Amino acid sequence: MAKERIYLFDTTLRDGQQTPGVDFSVEDKIAIANMLDAFGMDYVEGGYPGANPTDTAFFSKKRTGRAGFVAFGMTKRAGVSVSNDPGLNELLRAKSDHICFVGKSWDYHVKVALGCTNEENLESIDLSVKAAIDAGKGAMIDCEHFFDGYKANPAYALACAKTAYEAGARWIVLCDTNGGTQPSEIREIVAAVIAAGVPGDRLGIHAHNDTGQAVANSLAAVEAGVRQIQGTLNGIGERCGNANLVTIIPTLVLKPAYNECFETGIDREALQGLTKLSHDFDELLNRSPETQAPYVGSSAFATKAGIHASALLKDPRTYEHVEPETVGNLRKVMVSDQGGKSNFINALKRRGIDVGKDDPRLDTLITIVKEREATGYAYEGADASFELLARRTLGSVPDFFRVESFRVMVERRFDANGQLKTVSEAVVKTVIDGETVMSVAEGHGPVNALDIAIRKDLGRYQPEIADLELVDYKVRILNGGTEAITRVLIESSDDTGARWWTVGVSDNIIDASFQALMDSIVYKLMKNRELAGKVAAE
Amino acid sequence: MAKERIYLFDTTLRDGQQTPGVDFSVEDKIAIANMLDAFGMDYVEGGYPGANPTDTAFFSKKRTGRAGFVAFGMTKRAGVSVSNDPGLNELLRAKSDHICFVGKSWDYHVKVALGCTNEENLESIDLSVKAAIDAGKGAMIDCEHFFDGYKANPAYALACAKTAYEAGARWIVLCDTNGGTQPSEIREIVAAVIAAGVPGDRLGIHAHNDTGQAVANSLAAVEAGVRQIQGTLNGIGERCGNANLVTIIPTLVLKPAYNECFETGIDREALQGLTKLSHDFDELLNRSPETQAPYVGSSAFATKAGIHASALLKDPRTYEHVEPETVGNLRKVMVSDQGGKSNFINALKRRGIDVGKDDPRLDTLITIVKEREATGYAYEGADASFELLARRTLGSVPDFFRVESFRVMVERRFDANGQLKTVSEAVVKTVIDGETVMSVAEGHGPVNALDIAIRKDLGRYQPEIADLELVDYKVRILNGGTEAITRVLIESSDDTGARWWTVGVSDNIIDASFQALMDSIVYKLMKNRELAGKVAAE
Numbered sequence A, B: 001m002a003k004e005r006i007y008l009f010d011t012t013l014r015d016g017q018q019t020p021g022v023d024f025s026v027e028d029k030i031a032i033a034n035m036l037d038a039f040g041m042d043y044v045e046g047g048y049p050g051a052n053p054t055d056t057a058f059f060s061k062k063r064t065g066r067a068g069f070v071a072f073g074m075t076k077r078a079g080v081s082v083s084n085d086p087g088l089n090e091l092l093r094a095k096s097d098h099i100c101f102v103g104k105s106w107d108y109h110v111k112v113a114l115g116c117t118n119e120e121n122l123e124s125i126d127l128s129v130k131a132a133i134d135a136g137k138g139a140m141i142d143c144e145h146f147f148d149g150y151k152a153n154p155a156y157a158l159a160c161a162k163t164a165y166e167a168g169a170r171w172i173v174l175c176d177t178n179g180g181t182q183p184s185e186i187r188e189i190v191a192a193v194i195a196a197g198v199p200g201d202r203l204g205i206h207a208h209n210d211t212g213q214a215v216a217n218s219l220a221a222v223e224a225g226v227r228q229i230q231g232t233l234n235g236i237g238e239r240c241g242n243a244n245l246v247t248i249i250p251t252l253v254l255k256p257a258y259n260e261c262f263e264t265g266i267d268r269e270a271l272q273g274l275t276k277l278s279h280d281f282d283e284l285l286n287r288s289p290e291t292q293a294p295y296v297g298s299s300a301f302a303t304k305a306g307i308h309a310s311a312l313l314k315d316p317r318t319y320e321h322v323e324p325e326t327v328g329n330l331r332k333v334m335v336s337d338q339g340g341k342s343n344f345i346n347a348l349k350r351r352g353i354d355v356g357k358d359d360p361r362l363d364t365l366i367t368i369v370k371e372r373e374a375t376g377y378a379y380e381g382a383d384a385s386f387e388l389l390a391r392r393t394l395g396s397v398p399d400f401f402r403v404e405s406f407r408v409m410v411e412r413r414f415d416a417n418g419q420l421k422t423v424s425e426a427v428v429k430t431v432i433d434g435e436t437v438m439s440v441a442e443g444h445g446p447v448n449a450l451d452i453a454i455r456k457d458l459g460r461y462q463p464e465i466a467d468l469e470l471v472d473y474k475v476r477i478l479n480g481g482t483e484a485i486t487r488v489l490i491e492s493s494d495d496t497g498a499r500w501w502t503v504g505v506s507d508n509i510i511d512a513s514f515q516a517l518m519d520s521i522v523y524k525l526m527k528n529r530e531l532a533g534k535v536a537a538e
Helices: A026-039 A053-058 A086-093 A107-114 A118-134 A146-152 A154-167 A183-195 A214-224 A245-254 A274-285 A309-314 A341-350 A360-374 A383-393 A446-454 A459-465 A509-537 B026-039 B053-058 B086-093 B107-114 B118-134 B146-152 B154-167 B183-195 B214-224 B245-254 B274-285 B309-314 B341-350 B360-374 B383-393 B446-454 B459-465 B509-537
Strands: A007-010 A043-047 A068-074 A098-104 A138-144 A171-175 A203-206 A228-231 A402-414 A420-432 A435-443 A469-477 A486-493 A499-506 B007-010 B043-047 B068-074 B098-104 B138-144 B171-175 B203-206 B228-231 B402-414 B420-432 B435-443 B469-477 B486-493 B499-506
Touching: A007 A171, A007 A245, A026 A043, A026 A053, A026 A274, A043 A053, A068 A086, A068 A138, A086 A118, A098 A107, A098 A118, A098 A154, A107 A118, A107 A146, A118 A138, A118 A154, A138 A146, A138 A154, A146 A154, A146 A171, A146 A183, A154 A171, A154 A183, A171 A183, A171 A228, A183 A203, A183 A214, A183 B214, A203 A214, A214 A228, A214 A245, A214 B183, A214 B214, A228 A245, A245 A274, A341 A360, A360 A383, A383 A499, A383 A509, A402 A446, A402 A509, A402 B509, A420 A446, A420 A459, A420 B509, A435 A446, A446 A509, A446 B509, A459 A509, A469 A509, A469 B469, A486 A509, A499 A509, A509 B402, A509 B420, A509 B446, B007 B171, B007 B245, B026 B043, B026 B053, B026 B274, B043 B053, B068 B086, B068 B138, B086 B118, B098 B107, B098 B118, B098 B154, B107 B118, B107 B146, B118 B138, B118 B154, B138 B146, B138 B154, B146 B154, B146 B171, B146 B183, B154 B171, B154 B183, B171 B183, B171 B228, B183 B203, B183 B214, B203 B214, B214 B228, B214 B245, B228 B245, B245 B274, B341 B360, B360 B383, B383 B499, B383 B509, B402 B446, B402 B509, B420 B446, B420 B459, B435 B446, B446 B509, B459 B509, B469 B509, B486 B509, B499 B509
Parallel strands: A007 A043, A007 A228, A043 A068, A068 A098, A098 A138, A138 A171, A171 A203, A203 A228, B007 B043, B007 B228, B043 B068, B068 B098, B098 B138, B138 B171, B171 B203, B203 B228
Antiparallel strands: A402 A420, A402 B402, A420 A435, A469 A486, A486 A499, B402 B420, B420 B435, B469 B486, B486 B499
């Protein structure tokens, strides 16, 4: 039996723009459109030309190759003709392949928000769709509030959908604008629309995550007959976000419940780029990827040492719903104080460190890790510190440099002008190749000052760490009160795009930070040598 | 028609403990169990006594009042009797009301992981359930891999469920251990279990979020007949997490699709504590609440200036699927934030501060709080600092003393014996009644040294703060990178049993800590005077 095609419609650049804290520039939009196009989305909705200068500029050119390029906008205003509606004409002039009109389908909103009659709204839908087609574009309609509208007045909601269909719209998209509709209601209402004469292969679903079910609602709609899914990268969007295409796509491609009946524009090879797509998008948003995200999170295929870990090592498939490689992700069995010998061997192997299970240094490493985790170190969250500890125990980390002493001072007092002022200063004494170097720096706080001072002069290693950047810093107090132990985790990155976490633990937050900073620098130097070794060997 | 009861089973302390990066202490577990119990969960699963020292210590006492206290553990090992299985006996001895056994229900796992026959596994289930009942406890069984097991060998999966049911288990919980099952499969398989003779009011669902559908799968199971839902606070859990009870509960309570047929132990009044519960839990985990979380996220009822904002202002219900107050959250229209005045009046009233709604000082206070929260202060988690700020703005806090300057130094170097040593020292200059006092102290770290130095000599106030104790200290980095802002929260207590939280924010961690320490001391002095006033008035 031929599989039915499901079309993927990405609205990251339009509805995603409504996310609190997200504000795309034209350059951002171009970069994201390229990512979406290259990945294989069917449609890329780019924004609302005419609504703001960014979107107008973005639509001055066609921005996609394979994907259909879609402009979003309002239907014709009631009481004016098509040619006399400046907003609609701006939409028709935009360099898009398609126009997706937002059309009211809840009679209450027609009255309150548009202030026109139900019949005028139907006429606006009809004439807008026809105007788009006359301009040589594909026409779509987002039926706003469709599900809530249907509950209030089913006949009118259906009339809106049918009007668009009969006017020739390629897609009639049913929107759960407020995001509160449940999957059972989606199934029931989609079935009613199809029964009313709009075929499923002309219907789309636009779901929001206000009850945590945007993905389930989208898939429920597909089961009920719709053939287009609207969503965003990583589920960004207004309030709780839109349906997450990064979650929906692998489910459609990999799960028998769907891939036996349906196909998308994404094949299994393209799917292997999913984790990178998701992480690249977060990078562009300048935020850390969500570790527990389905399929693409760094924890999505992670297992803590516990009752599952040993079975997982015997046969990964027994504790994984799909293979991590299918979405470009990795399996991770975490080192932790409960871990056994085979966990360690596997964790080391993934880092390119081979060690026999009878090697006494392996026992030494396990003992050290367990002792340190008992005092508060958390190596499962600090891969780079774990790798360093392992390589040190196995004897393969050079002594690049040594910090002989440091002093950090924070002073708060009134300055000459009577203003309260806090100054942080760090002094570091470092020995490199037998020579002692002293560096001093001020910073926003004591850790920042220390970081700057340590990295100020590392002699011949200085050029190597020029691209090292501290990107995240976490502090956790492990036990309260006066005997508090502080754990510091630091995330670093460099120009190769690599990211690594290091850890430090002490009853002194400065000391804990110092340990994590040192591990970060040494890891970077070691990594540089490994890369150089690989290049030399090629 | 009488509504059917849905039971809420929280496994934050057990499956939540499997979350990468999460590691609860006994004190953490006690605090979380209290939160869950107070909120109204039916069951609180506390961990696995015997598996590690933390869980064993946690189960040395019953830790809940209203909620059933549940211990988790393995069924009896094959080949030994109940009395000769040390793990099972440790479970039976634990101070829990119920035992939830994990029982294999996929024949492949019985062979590979347990290494016993299918019949031996059924016998283990049977005897374990009976042993729990004989010990006076409620018995439950988590049918591990139930859905995958059913797909591989339906007869055996059903036999496992039926064996537990016939042995007298109160709940037979169907687990989607790998998290890959789709809602349509859940509905079909739950129906098959009920058809095989295990009634729905004895069935539970345990869903994971590997395809982003843990909430939908749980609700699909309820629609198919199960009456217990297992999940966690904020959806923490292994890999992509467990079903998020913070999302499921309001959906069950507020959505007609559910509340017309079902009721839970959470009524509408209790539901108003949901946002606080979710945020308090994140605070305990020392992580920022997810802004886009359904119902409880700070963006869940936020609307950006755009096509929706003006309609929202006309009639909020047209763009909100539920009212934010129902879950203790707030509406946020980012263009003009009108809300809040009555919130403030109520918050002040709760602290015994009466202020009229037309008092201009109230507007000043609201402005200050909003400005400070925009820079990172979190008054929701720092009651004492909020009260101080309010009383200062309303003009009723004396200037007890003033810290003119401080200096904190951390030095790490080799001591005379060649040992690495880190020393923290603080010097504080304080003015009390016109007299300047200088104090110096060493501490375990810079904040501890500063705390000791400030409290070393407060002149005539010194006896009053003798019983002041710093009991918890939390640090959060609000934005990563070099421009990180640090928020410090400090919990203090005294001999009256009172506990209070104060907050400080700065790009300098020492400065932030100083602010919170100062607020704590001043609050204590103010509180002493209030108590004295009350005693005098009696």
